[in-house]
Amino acid sequence: MPLSLLAKILAGGQSKAAEAGIPILGGHSVRDPEPKYGMAVTGVVHPKRILTNAGAKTGDVLLLTKPLGSGILTTALKQGIAPRKWMRQAISVMSTLNQRAGEALAAKQSQVNALTDVTGFGLLGHLLGMMKASRRRARISWAQIPILDGALQLAAGGVVPGGTKSSLEHVKPRVRFAPEVPPEGRWLLADAQTNGGLLAAIPARAARQTLSRLSRAGVAAVCIGEVVEGNVGIEVNR
Numbered sequence: 447m448p449l450s451l452l453a454k455i456l457a458g459g460q461s462k463a464a465e466a467g468i469p470i471l472g473g474h475s476v477r478d479p480e481p482k483y484g485m486a487v488t489g490v491v492h493p494k495r496i497l498t499n500a501g502a503k504t505g506d507v508l509l510l511t512k513p514l515g516s517g518i519l520t521t522a523l524k525q526g527i528a529p530r531k532w533m534r535q536a537i538s539v540m541s542t543l544n545q546r547a548g549e550a551l552a553a554k555q556s557q558v559n560a561l562t563d564v565t566g567f568g569l570l571g572h573l574l575g576m577m578k579a580s581r582r583r584a585r586i587s588w589a590q591i592p593i594l595d596g597a598l599q600l601a602a603g604g605v606v607p608g609g610t611k612s613s614l615e616h617v618k619p620r621v622r623f624a625p626e627v628p629p630e631g632r633w634l635l636a637d638a639q640t641n642g643g644l645l646a647a648i649p650a651r652a653a654r655q656t657l658s659r660l661s662r663a664g665v666a667a668v669c670i671g672e673v674v675e676g677n678v679g680i681e682v683n684r
Contacts, residue, residue, distance in 0.1 A: 532594070572645060
């Protein structure tokens with residue numbers, strides 16, 4: 447690959463770090479057949495303001511701040527079958543920081559009990575991690591899940607990343623799907639996301655106010671389900 451492409455990659459990382467108010471300190475290079483770029487992030491947080499994935503309570507509602515499908519769409523891009531209009535939306539979502547969503551959810555008024563992001567293990571993997579840590583059960587609605595344009599059609603056509611298949615296989619023992627949830631929907635729910643959204647468990651009484659706060663911050667969050675009593679796991683209804 448030309449050095450001009452490397453320069454664009456580094457410039458893109460720099461621009462996002464600057465947007466987040468983060469200085470880049472040092473770095474190193476690796477020779478490898480496949481190009482890789484990433485950052486290790488170090489920060490400081492007050493001990494009393496730490497939000498973990500372990501505090502979800504029965505009756506909490508589950509909020510998701512970004513649509514799913516980036517793993518499937520980027521796989522389609524590699525295969526040369528992703529229309530430009532679909533990729534424009536996917537790139538916009540992937541390059542949007544979670545900063546505004548995080549700040550809104552970290553506000554005391556949001557009363558967040560548990561928080562995680564949705565990345566390599568997909569929504570089901572990260573939600574199951576939250577339920578295990580909280581010793582609770584989640585019930586989500588397939589119809590409420592936000593999805594990137596084109597992702598469902600691609601998954602129905604067999605465009606599914608290997609990591610997504612592994613993620614679904616891993617969570618299957620703890621997930622019960624309603625018959626109405628299509629096979630491609632299961633792939634979407636397990637799809638590995640690049641800079642996916644935040645997943646929060648908050649008291650139902652605070653949901654409307656928190657959704658309004660997120661909306662004012664420019665975050666299109668949606669309620670996808672709730673935390674219920676029962677064995678650790680996930681129920682996916684229609």
